[in-house]
Amino acid sequence: MDAITAQLLAVVTFQAGFNTTVVMLGAAALGCAAGAAGTFAMLRRRALVSDAVAHGTLPGIAAAFLLAALLGRAPREAGWLMGGAGIAALISLLAIEWLGRRPRVGPDTATAAVLAAGFGLGLALMSVVQTLAVGRQAGLESLLFGSAAGMLPGEAQMMAVLAVFVLVVIALLLKEFSAVAFDPDFAATVGLPVARLDALVALVCAVVVVAALPIAGFVLAVALVVIPPAAARFWSDRAGTVVAVAAAIGAVSAFAGAALSAVLKDTPTGPAIVLVAALLFTLSLVFGRARGLLRGTG
Amino acid sequence: MDRLAITPPEALAPAIGHLAVVGLSVAYRGVPVLSDVTWSAPASGLTAIVGPNGAGKSTLIKAILGLVPSTGRVTIGGRSVDAMRDATAYVPQRATVDWDFPATALDVVLQGMVREPGWFRGYGRARRERALALLDRVGLADLASRQIGQMSGGQQQRVFLARGLARNAAILFLDEPLAGVDAASERIILDVFDTLDRDGRLVVCVHHDLGTVSERFADVLVLNKTVIAAGPVALAFTPQNLARAYGVPLTV
Numbered sequence: 001m002d003a004i005t006a007q008l009l010a011v012v013t014f015q016a017g018f019n020t021t022v023v024m025l026g027a028a029a030l031g032c033a034a035g036a037a038g039t040f041a042m043l044r045r046r047a048l049v050s051d052a053v054a055h056g057t058l059p060g061i062a063a064a065f066l067l068a069a070l071l072g073r074a075p076r077e078a079g080w081l082m083g084g085a086g087i088a089a090l091i092s093l094l095a096i097e098w099l100g101r102r103p104r105v106g107p108d109t110a111t112a113a114v115l116a117a118g119f120g121l122g123l124a125l126m127s128v129v130q131t132l133a134v135g136r137q138a139g140l141e142s143l144l145f146g147s148a149a150g151m152l153p154g155e156a157q158m159m160a161v162l163a164v165f166v167l168v169v170i171a172l173l174l175k176e177f178s179a180v181a182f183d184p185d186f187a188a189t190v191g192l193p194v195a196r197l198d199a200l201v202a203l204v205c206a207v208v209v210v211a212a213l214p215i216a217g218f219v220l221a222v223a224l225v226v227i228p229p230a231a232a233r234f235w236s237d238r239a240g241t242v243v244a245v246a247a248a249i250g251a252v253s254a255f256a257g258a259a260l261s262a263v264l265k266d267t268p269t270g271p272a273i274v275l276v277a278a279l280l281f282t283l284s285l286v287f288g289r290a291r292g293l294l295r296g297t298g
Numbered sequence: 299m300d301r302l303a304i305t306p307p308e309a310l311a312p313a314i315g316h317l318a319v320v321g322l323s324v325a326y327r328g329v330p331v332l333s334d335v336t337w338s339a340p341a342s343g344l345t346a347i348v349g350p351n352g353a354g355k356s357t358l359i360k361a362i363l364g365l366v367p368s369t370g371r372v373t374i375g376g377r378s379v380d381a382m383r384d385a386t387a388y389v390p391q392r393a394t395v396d397w398d399f400p401a402t403a404l405d406v407v408l409q410g411m412v413r414e415p416g417w418f419r420g421y422g423r424a425r426r427e428r429a430l431a432l433l434d435r436v437g438l439a440d441l442a443s444r445q446i447g448q449m450s451g452g453q454q455q456r457v458f459l460a461r462g463l464a465r466n467a468a469i470l471f472l473d474e475p476l477a478g479v480d481a482a483s484e485r486i487i488l489d490v491f492d493t494l495d496r497d498g499r500l501v502v503c504v505h506h507d508l509g510t511v512s513e514r515f516a517d518v519l520v521l522n523k524t525v526i527a528a529g530p531v532a533l534a535f536t537p538q539n540l541a542r543a544y545g546v547p548l549t550v
Contacts, residue, residue: 043399043400103327172417172418173417173418175408175409175412175415175420175421176412176417178401178405178409179409179412181399182395182396182399182401182406182409183390183394183395183409185360185365185388185390185394186388186390186409186461187409187412188363188364188365189363189364189365189383189386189387189388190383190409190410190412190413190465191383191384191413192412192413233400236400237400237401237402237445238400238401238402238405239399239400239401239405241400242400290400290445
């Protein structure tokens with residue numbers, strides 16, 4: 001046990017090697033961006049869209065793997081899997097948007113339908129992948145369940161770049177996103193492009209989810225978008241502060257989860273991150289300054 | 299700073315031009331909600347839209363503002379509403395938003411100015427002070443930093459009114475602003491109406507209480523899916539017109 005504690009200390013103080021350090025900082029940046037972006041998805045009651053997008057990446061990952069195998073390429077190094085995930089995420093997003101506008105479908109049904117269809121197609125393709133006796137499925141595994149250890153420095157850097165991009169977008173559009181989230185009708189009468197701002201929030205969340213695949217896996221990537229904002233809501237009654245707290249909780253969760261996973265060799269990163277986030281959520285629920293249980297106000 | 303000043307007279311309702319609705323129809327899933335509404339609003343002053351439940355009163359306001367798809371034409375001073383957005387302010391029904399939202403009263407009022415600073419900028423101190431002054435105008439200066447869910451219905455309605463006032467618009471559309479508010483809130487809202495009237499603005503207000511139309515409004519639009527009558531209250535707000543709108547004889 002002492003050995004693990006010492007190792008954990010080494011990891012969180014960046015003394016566990018260059019690669020681990022890059023991965024953990026990348027994870028922290030991404031968690032930060034996920035928390036901030038997810039706040040607006042939550043306030044607009046569209047958090048589930050990110051889950052559908054995350055599940056929708058599975059057929060893209062599987063198809064990209066099959067295509068790469070067919071062409072005799074190594075899927076991982078060439079960014080095939082992430083590319084496939086990104087394209088599939090975009091298709092899922094467009095499908096949800098298009099279906100949700102049909103009068104007899106509605107946004108929630110559209111989201112659920114795309115989630116189920118994407119996941120179903122993904123599982124079917126994955127069964128094909130498994131019949132291929134391809135030796136190099138390690139890259140695939142890490143996208144499914146997340147793995148800090150197996151992450152390449154290039155992937156970590158890309159995560160960090162995307163995270164910075166997302167944070168800049170949110171910082172610049174904070175007042176517009178807040179106005180649309182609170183009262184889209186009023187925002188439209190003022191002349192804000194509500195549909196485009198909604199699409200931008202959805203896109204930013206999708207970018208975060210796809211970028212989070214290597215570290216959290218496709219099943220749990222959405223947790224980074226959903227849990228930190230929900231936890232942050234307990235701490236403040238101002239949208240700007242909720243965004244900041246969610247970003248902080250997201251960063252700490254991803255950082256600590258990645259560190260735990262690096263130390264406990266058999267624990268995938270995704271579950272470790274989600275467990276840390278869930279712990280922070282529980283603490284927020286109880287002790288939150290604005291609406292935690294101990295505060296006594298609903 | 300110019301946008302923070304009081305509206306100059308040339309930006310008020312009579313100078314901006316008439317609000318005109320021509321042949322406006324709205325249907326939800328093939329069921330007509332409004333059909334062929336043609337209405338020329340007064341130049342300024344207080345106008346009530348009355349009619350039975352389901353008459354399409356709220357829908358008319360939303361259609362005028364472009365919030366629901368419609369056919370027909372709506373113009374302000376001959377130009378489309380889209381081109382005249384800054385001449386309009388919308389005060390929606392209180393029940394249309396989630397009051398649990400993490401925002402203070404001041405935050406909500408500031409949303410009325412969301413396009414003023416331009417993209418990528420904060421509101422700035424001058425606008426915060428103006429928002430505070432508007433909250434003071436509706437008697438809520440001391441609740442500026444309170445979370446909006448922790449206010450009474452009447453206070454929430456006044457926050458919405460202050461956000462509408464922040465638009466500094468020539469024409470204000472209000473959806474049932476007096477529904478379910480306490481006496482103090484009602485007095486303050488009506489007082490604001492008087493100021494808007496004196497300024498020369500046009501206030502178009504969906505109103506449910508037929509008993510108070512004559513004392514509070516100068517003009518009326520009696521609606522039941524289409525225009526039953528419109529004009530000065532003395533001429534249009536007659537028992538005959540109300541009977542036609544409500545389908546039963548009513549005394550006023």
